Structures are given as structure tokens and as C-alpha cells.
Amino acid sequence: MSTSDVLLDAPGKKVVLMGNEAIARGLLEGGLKVAASYPGTPSSEILRTLITIGGTYDIYTEWSVNEKVAAEVAISASLAGLRSMVSMKGVGVNVASEPFQAFTYMGARGGIVLVCADDVGCHSSHTEQDNRFFAREAYLPIFEPFDPREAKEMAQLVLKYSEEWAQPVMLRITTRIAHTSADITLGEIPKEKRKGDFNRLPNRWVNLPKNARRMRKELILRMKNIAEAQNTLSFNRIEGNEDAEYGIIASGISYGYVKEALDLLGVSQNVKLLKIGTPYPLPDALVEKVLTGSKKVLVVEELEPFVEMQVRALANKQGILISITGKELIPLDGELSVHMVKKAVSKFMELPTPKEPNEFEKFENTASQIIPPRPPVLCPGCGHRSVFYAIKLAERKYKRGDKESKGFIKPSDIGCYTLGFQSPLEAVDVNFCMGASIGISSGFSKVIHDPVVCTIGDSTFFHAGIPPLLNAVFNRSDITVIILDNRTTAMTGFQPHPGVGITASGEETKMISIEEIVKACGVELVKSVDAYDLEELVSEIDEAVKHKGPAVIITHRLCRMLELRELRGKETISHMSIDYELCKDCRICVDRFGCPAMYIIDEKVAIDPNLCNGCGVCTQKQVCPKGAIIFCEAK
């Protein structure tokens, strides 16, 4: 929890660490030398922690430009005989897919792990994708811990395991493990100093079809040997009553829910419980043992029936004819809970339906009616708000000129600015994956007459925005792209990117100019604007929309949260207030601009000095035509 704890060279000492910190520590103890990642909740703290460790223990760390590149950086370390890791959020695996699909044929030299943080429950992601299927596809053995302590143990082991089996592996966690803190016992930090070396082995490192055919056979054999060894790993074990007629198989965090549910139901001794820590390859011998000794078996796992399908296939193969239940009782979507598992186990064991504790559901119905929602919002002072506001102004102007038009089509991308969909801004119409805004816009421009004006953040532009921009130039798409440069990856916790000029470990590096990239892509109309300057923004959007072919506007403003962090203690921040002599109560500010610092009290607009971050955008005539919003002295 404190950065110094994770660094301690004190074997046996217990400290409180968050799951992601525990994984970083485990990897350090496992001899990690190279770590690369692209930020994404719930994975970001893994590399963040490794960055703080890296200097002391000689680990190279980097925030890569995207997950594919991060994977390639980690893979090259493995080729050079060093132990490496690449971490990402679940959807990042889609981007990193290709290098792993190919690399798995070659096999690892230095141990290598892909740490994949799936977001069961969509806490902060747009899909619940179950990447155990990806791992199966790419032949990556999966380690799936049930809690942060086991995550640490697994992290400590996987690099050695990967190296011994010459196979890249996946450590698959979910949000509940990534962001849970627990008491973690520190282990030894290896003192061995390894240097990278590369041996030219063209039959292995050059993936020609002829090599691929041979290596695929080797891969299949490797996996067969790994599968046999899985039965002896302590992460897989049978607990409870070995003679019980009920068998339960639980993978990852589900093991914890089952343990507590059985305890609450008082039936722990009526069940044999197979805890799965490696859902692929599955420890077949243990599964078979449970199947043959039981009358009925229940498989408990979150999301897809990944283990269940394998269990059913195994039963079928061995001709074991018992009842197997899984997704009939366990939902496919969302996170499990002790409560849900308790219900499912009661049904499975034909126990009386458990009583709802404390009638909380009835109570909640009354309470929920009076709870006001707290949706996440763009912060006060956010430069994205004023850009969205300007887009809407330009759109209104356009519609006045073309009465037939339904207005702009406004695709957007992934970042804080996705929140621009909310009222009153409503400046985002479509959004689905990193970099898609520009590709989607190109497509729209070919099939719909209305102007297309899309928004994309700076980090997202570097990650996946450049190829679609090239495509728009190549295919003469008539679109306006607004790149929102706030000099950081804000959404995921302010990580640097190529436009920032510093690396993960804080070293200075070349600051890449977005303008130069855009021009080099062949875009002819390229404008740079201050993200707070409404008049300039509107006039540039007007011009860009009229322009034939792709036009790009780059809006600049350091993320206000980051700026305030830097100013804290150095400078006092002024805030806005209302001059009620001038205010005509038109409510444009509250109804259209939607800054969280503005509110209505006693039928009048007011500005909360504690929330206002002093950006002053609202003092412009486009937000307050009467000039009634004024700067106040420092708060």
C-alpha cells in the first residue's frame, strides 16, 4: 500500500498490498527483468508499481504506445533469454492478439507472462470479454488466482514455469482481485544478474510456413506434457469431504464464493470441492476423481462456461454418466457473489431456499427511490467540455444554414471525453473501441449526407488513431477530426504517452508533435486551437466542415486535474462567481454548458467555489451573453 512496502527486502514480513501491487511484487521475486504495458483499468497499477521497483532492482519498464507493441517488447526480452511481463486490461488483449498467436509457436526462451485483467461486471470497460478463450486459442496456460495472496504466489511462480516449459503463459485476474488489498507475505528477491543475449536460430525465430508446421506439432506436444503436470500444482486441489456425493468445481474467485456459501449454509462437509487455479490445461486427473466419486457435479465460474465445457467433454470422453450442472444455475453475465452462489448451491443440493438476510430487498426499494444518482462527469475546468460545447454551437449554426440537415454525426472514442455523450452536452453519438472514431467517421462520410465531426483523445490517437487517419486521406473521406490533446492519459490515471516528452520512469524523451504526424499523414487542413477558446473553436470547426476531404483540428490544454496537482501549494486558484446585477437568469450556463460547479439555489444560478477550478471558460459570451460570470479572488 505504501510504495516503500512493496520494495522491502524482508522475506517473511507481512504487508498490506493491493492485488496489482502483489502481482508486481511476485514478478519481482520471480526474477522479472522487462515489463511493458499500455494503461487500462483494472490493470494499470501493475506497471505503476513495477516502475517504482524498477530503479532499485534493475527492471526495465515502459508504457508502450499500445498493447500490441507492449507485447512485442516483452516477447523480444524472452527471445533474449530474460524474464518479462506484459500487462493490460481485458479488451487490450484484442490489440495484443497477433504477436501472441504467432509467438506461441516459437515458444518462450526467457519466461514470459501476459497479465490479463478482465473486467467482470464492466466496472470500467465496454465488454465483459472472457480472455480464457483467447488464452486457449493461443495455447497460453492460464493461472487464475482466487485472491491477491494467491495472485502473488502465482506471479512469483509463472516466469520460472514459463521458462521451464518454454511456453508463454497468462496470469488472468479480474477487477475484484486487481483492486483488493490483502496481507501479503514477502519472499526473497533474487540477486542473480542476467544479461540479454540473442542467438540466431532462423528455424525457430523466423516464422515461415515450413517452420510453423513443425513448430505447431512441437507446441501440441508441449501442451500435452504441461497438461499432465497440472494435476500436481498446489493451486489445484480437492477439499472437503472426499466421500460426499455432491461435487463442486470452482475456478478462480468463484472458489472463494463457494467456500463462504458452503460455510453459511452449514454444508461444507457434505461436498467435495475441487479448487481450480489453472483452468487451462485443466488438471484432468483431479476432475476425473471428482466426477467418478460423485452423484452430481456443479461447476461454478464467472462469465463463460470455460471450465464447464471441458468438464463435460471429459465426462463424455470417459463415459461418466452423472448429472453436471453449470450455467443452468450460474449466470453468464456479471460478477458472482456469496449470495448468488448460496442460492445456486441450495438448488443444486436440494436444500430449502435460504432466507433473504434482513429483508434488505424490501428496504432497498424504499431507500432507492430517494437516492439521487451520481454519474461520473467531466471535471470542472476540463478542456473537453468547452470543445464539446463549441461543436454544439457550430452544429446549431450549421443547421440554421441547412434546414434539411439533422446536424452533425459525432462519433467519439475511449477516454474521459466519452462522457461528452451526457446531457446537456450530448456531443457524442457513437463510441466503441480505441481509435474507432476516425474509421467510423470515414464510413459514415461515404453513406450519409450530414457532416461527420469526430473526437479522439491524444493517447488514443497515438494508440490506434494514425492508421484510420491515413485511410481517410487515402480514400478521400470527407470528415472533421478533432484531436483532444490534454497532454496525458487522464482516464486511466495520468500515464505519459509519446506526446508528453517523458518516459514511464521519468526520463526526458522526444516530444512528438501531433500536428506533424497529421501533416505527414497527408491531411491538408490542420489547425491548432486552445481548447478553452470558444470563438476560435467554433470558427475552425465551421471551416473544417466546409473543407472537402479530411480536416483535423488539434485542441490543446493540459488536463486541469493534472495542472492543479502541479500548482498545488505554489499558486492560488481563483474561482468564478455570479454578478446578480448582470445575470438575466437565461440559464444557458446551467442548461447547456453543464459544469458540475454550477447549480441552482433559491431559483438562481450559483457557482460552488469549492468545486470551481477556475478555468474561466464560462466567462466567455458564448456561455454567458450578459457577462455576469466573473473571476473572483483566490479561494
Place this chain on the structure above:
Amino acid sequence: MALKNFDMLLAGVGGQGIIFAGQIIMETALRQGHRVYGFEEHGMARRGGTVASHIRFGEDIYTPLIPLGTGNLLAAFEPVEALRRIRFIGGESTIILNTRSVVPVSVSTQSVSYPEIKDIIGLLEGHSQRIHSFDATSLAEEAGNAIAMNVVMLGAICASKTASLPREVMMEVIKSRSPSYSQKININAFEKGFEEFVKDK
């Protein structure tokens, strides 16, 4: 210790220092030799979003989430947040409530209203027998900074004795985890929260 396991929920909004408070409690519990779990919401919890920390300690705990309707203590750093998370708390529980509200943007931009504090307390009384409500934010202001409200709440949690976390140990942890410029304020804030709870009893 009377209880086998102890489950505590901290509820509030982004920027109220819930994560820090949770870390202090976990560290104190660790120093008492407990096994601990604490789930922190990080995801979308930017300014103004809701935040909760599930903290559990004891031997027979395997998951970080408090099973519905069983939590022993709810510390709500903001009134409506108590209602939002009440489903995790059991009837035999203690609720510590900061009565100072943080009105969400939805109240000014959509047509929803913020409930009266007395109605919130009324509802909570229908759920739990022991409710201690007080303005923790103003005590923090008295201690030197409204930001220290989380530490005032820690004082009250400690004084409630529900979790058997010794005062000296928690104070020690707070001292070791506070940056030097906020140490004095935090110690003050902790004492104020502690005294307030004892007085109220």
C-alpha cells in the same frame, strides 16, 4: 475477540479519502495479527462519483465482498451514500454517519432532489439499531482542514469498539502514514472523532 469475522463498509464519494481511511484500518488490523481483505473501487470513481471500500478481517474469509445483509459496521462519509450501500449491512450492525451532504450534479442538471437528512436517518433507523450521526466535516474543519473528515470518521470507528482496533495502534498507523504537513491536523481530527463518539454514547 467475540466475532469470528468482522466486515466493515466505508461509503462516500470520490475525493473524501475513503481509500486512505481503508488503508489505515487494514494496516491496524494487520498489526493486530488479522488476515485482511479490502476491496477498493477505483474504476470510474472520479470527482463526484460514488466510492466504497469493503474491509473484512478474520480467519474464514475467502472473498473481498461483504455478503449481502451481513456487514457489522457501516461508516458513511456522506448521508445518501449510506442508503446506497445499506444492502451489505446486517440488522445487528452499527452505522456511523457524517451528516454533511455532497449534493450530486444530477440534482442541478436533472430533476431529482436530495433527501432531507432526517429522512435518511429515519430510514436507517428502520434498518439498524445503533446509529451515530454527527457532522464529521465540521469537526475536521475545527481540527484544521475539512479534508481530514476521513480521519474524524476513523476516530469514531475506533471509538465504536465494534472492530476491536486499539486506539494507540490506529493512532500510530495514522502518524506513520500521514505526510508531515498534515500530521498534526490528522491527530487532532482523530481525537475529535473519537471523543464525539464516546460523548454521544
